[in-house]
Amino acid sequence: DVKVTQSSRYLVKRTGEKVFLECVQDMDHENMFWYRQDPGLGLRLIYFSYDVKMKEKGDIPEGYSVSREKKERFSLILESASTNQTSMYLCASSPARDTQYFGPGTRLTVL
């Protein structure tokens, strides 16, 4: 079975803090993705990566950055958290040109 894990299920941070969300997959997938999910807006792609040290902007990259130093790990960074970044963050991975498998999600609250 594909397994995608995320470092935290729930996270509470203060405005202006730097936030790290980590994602690890154990299936040697090439592709990894970060989404945020908000009521009424569905899944929105923040960043994705097709290879180690490679990253591409998704639909809503502003306020976020990513890091992929190892194939199995993809980190999402909020440089200075703001209240409008309160959301459910979902990591996914996929083999090349194949469907995506999701982690359990991190519910982030920024106060």
Place this chain on the structure above:
Amino acid sequence: QKEVEQDPGPLSVPEGAIVSLNCTYSNSAFQYFMWYRQYSRKGPELLMYTYSSGNKEDGRFTAQVDKSSKYISLFIRDSQPSDSATYLCAMRNNDMRFGAGTRLTVKP
């Protein structure tokens, strides 16, 4: 117009009912079609995966794709309270696109 349209519901049905969930899309390049199930406060899990037009059945679930109409459906037979979740359609060619999800409640 969104690339993928999905009625958000909510949809409430009695246990044992047949459920029909649908999505329409505008990009004729989509070749792969998926349905994900997402329980409350959990990540989406892949439920059905089909390529091009036609039907695919897996137990109580049937996925149907009509590329000529740009319309996909998920049917759930003999629905159970454990089917209560949000169902997301997804499709891709090079890029993946998701519907906003339909929230389903199956009442005992």
